[in-house]
Amino acid sequence: MTDKLPRKRRKLFFDSYADFDLQKKSLEHETVQPATQNKSDDKAEYDDEPTDVKLARLISLFPDIDESILLDVLVSYEGCVEAASACLEARRDSKREDASSPPGMQSSLLSSFQSAAPDQAIVSSSSGWSKPLTKRGKTLHLYSPEDIARHTPCSIIHNFLGPEEANELLTELLDEAKTFHSDTFQLFDKIVQSPHTSKLYVSSDYELRQQTEQYVYNGTYQTDVRKLSPRMKVVSDKVQKVVNEQVQRRIQTHYPDGKKLRYQSPREWVPNVALVNCYDGPQESVGYHSDQQTYLGPRAIIGSLSLGVAREFRVRKVAARDGAGDDDNKQQQDEDSVKKTRLPDKIADAQGQISIHLPHNSLLIMHAEMQEEWKHSIPAVSNISPHPVSGNKRINITYRWYRESLHPRNIPRCRCNMPTILRCVQRKQSSRGRYMWMCYAGYAPGSKGCSFFQWAEFDDDGEPLWEKMRMKRSYHTTNDQL
């Protein structure tokens, strides 16, 4: 069954990194009044704004302060952007005067908003911490593989490649990255760019053609997809082996009854796409997002190799929206209540975040419980320690397994005749964990998009049910002909 999901409502999802980056970036391009100017006009004009927009305005004014902190301040000033800005500016000024802050400390402004000693939030491998870890507005810093596996849906392997192999791969990709571009999207009628650069790599000429002619990203086709170099292919095979081992270990040690999760594929994880990201300097970033599951399917697993400058990888669990309407048919009512529920929803999100330290040559595995329930980001920071090979640059390769059953030829098309995107409901209590197909054409610059929406159904192994039915149909047809 196909339902309409009004455009107004679609705008309220900021789950993919494209969405959030766009939101963030769009406001950098927008003319925003300095917080100290036209205060009364400003208040009158924005009093009715949803919290997302208010938060985005704060992000545009204070791009160097973490989103969750901005939200915290916004909440403590009861949603008044003007008052929150004044407070943040005052703190920023006092921070500038504070010459005692050591260089290389992550996100120095963050520490000025941590009321208790920041060290309280650091857990060592021997701590055996078992209480709830993160507090509202706080960042818990994790370094050891044990702590990361225990407290997040990720595992990490340090010194993954031999030191020479890692440096050679880094050198090769730094050269490639010279010709990377940042992605361009459309959000709220604005053309905006992602705050770092990236490029997609695949193994064969056939896959390359498929990527440029069939696969759609943010409502448009990629023109420059590249082939994995022999070195990248060797590393991909190593990542495949280790990720599969880690996934089996995770199942045994973390999942109920030692069984894979519902919708998780029981098959071997076989990476066939590598997304290479380059962060040139401390200000390049990626905002909080869940990775798009359109071609990966439910309960996706991602292997992520970090090279060059060490950066923080922040994760936070997505909170369900308390008190949201439980009836999916009451869409209008739900929309009307969005304004009211948005602030508590955001407060729940500000419960705290975990920062995973990603040094050069570390492999992070995002396990099957990650994308549906957590968001991740690489925040902009004020300082980084330069890397001997890459200077200020960090290269990241995320290895992904695009499922054949989720090839664009199989995916429902919207009224714009574009393949739709797959998303998981993360917030609304009643439909949390359900998957849906939605139009995404409107995110391509110059396009409008439609309001297509359809629930997505998968079997317990994460295979789309339409595919099974189609296979059944063709099986019967073939056998009938024999």
Ligand SMILES: O=C(O)CCC(=O)C(=O)O
């Ligand atoms: O750079 C990273 O470590 C994360 C990149 C990321 O989240 C992505 O490509 O989706």
Ligand SMILES: [Fe+2]
């Ligand atoms: Fe991601």
